[in-house]
Amino acid sequence: MSVCVACQKPLEVEFEPEDYEEDVQMGGSSSKAPVAAPDMVPDDVHLNCGCHFHWDCLLEAYQVTECPSCGKNIASSSATGAQQVLVNLNNEGGLQENLDILPLLTEEFYLKAYPADRKCRAFLEFCREGDMSAIIGMLQGDNESESDSDDEMADEGDNADGEDTADVGIDALLRYQDPIGDMQSGLHAAVHAQSREVAWLLLLLASNLPLLEFPPEVFQEAEALGIMRGLTEDKTDIRSMRDANGKTAEDVAREVGGVWATGWIGTGKLAI
Structure with missing residues (x-):
């Protein structure tokens, strides 16, 4: 070899x-199952x-x-x-x-050079795959960790390298742009994946799209998951983000067509 x-x-x-050791009932007594x-x-x-x-x-x-x-x-x-x-x-x-x-x-x-980006890149990959359950899991996990560490973050401010440690969590995930993937945002990725479900979620959490533009089922699902829009006026609207080619998510939608051809392009949902 x-x-x-x-x-x-x-x-x-x-x-x-994946086999693991567990109790097996045999004749009223228990024993350990063999582990491969x-x-x-x-x-x-x-x-x-x-x-x-x-x-x-x-x-x-x-x-x-x-x-x-x-x-x-x-x-x-x-x-x-x-x-x-x-x-x-x-x-x-x-x-x-x-x-x-x-x-x-x-x-x-x-x-290896930027290990802090690993979580953001995983989130972006889930957007590319249209994996709603994984996206929700990350957002819910970050929501919990943010609430647990708000006081700690306020005390710490900058880390030992002088980098701002407060700019983490949900906002960082939602507005991440891929530096080695044409600066795509999660909304660009959702458009490429033709995933309307992921697009609606990102628009709800990271845009200023009027709430009256959202279908009722989007709110129902978000409420069931415990996820709702916070303050967005002072944050970058994800619809305005441009990739390395200068294209917004709506520009990409025009090229992709498909599910975006009806009711999305030119209506303000994917562009400001």
């Missing part, structure tokens, strides 16, 4: 099964220069265009002229050949 060129260990990793031993699964990133890495080892030594082991160029150009890094990736999900891992590497490299 080949080994990782970085750590010289076999190209596999322990995969913990962890499985060994592949963990092999095969670069086009011929070098093999564990995924974490590659991230640790990551360089954009060169193999961190042999120094050969590992980047190439796609049919559209965009830079890519094609590999054969073999992990618990199976073998994926000619997979472009440059977007994954770029994101992980960015988050």
Whole structure:
């Protein structure tokens, strides 16, 4: 078996099964059910220069265009002229050949430099996927953590590095723009995903769209979840945010069409 060129260990990793130890009733007495031993699964990133890495080892030594082991160029150009890094990736999900891992590497490299953005980027990814339950879970969690830590934040002010620690929580999530994804906001992401449900939620919480413009069911669901609009007049209206190409969410909606073609474009819902 080949080994990782970085750590010289076999190209596999322990995969913990989801089975857990629990009481099992047998003949009136209880005993512990056996716990399955962890499985060994592949963990092999095969670069086009011929070098093999564990995924974490590659991230640790990551360089954009060169193999961190042999120094050969590992980047190439796609049919559209965009830079890519094609590999054969073999992990618990199976073998994926000619997979472009440059977007994954770029994101992980960015988050290593800016770990505070990890939560915001997760929120944005949920908007891209139209995952309402995950979005609500994050917002509810932040709402609780904000109320628990308001006094603590007021006392702390700035952190040791001089960065403002108060600018966190729901507002930061709702108005985050992706610095490595064309500065998209959550509303841009919802429009691309054609998720009206996510769009309504973001408009309710992060815009000044008049409340009379919202369908009654939006309020009913928000009330059931314990989420409602706070003060927005002094905050950036999410509808005004522009991506790296200067486009608002409504500009994107005009291009996407689909669910936005009727009752959204030109009505003020997606643009101020």
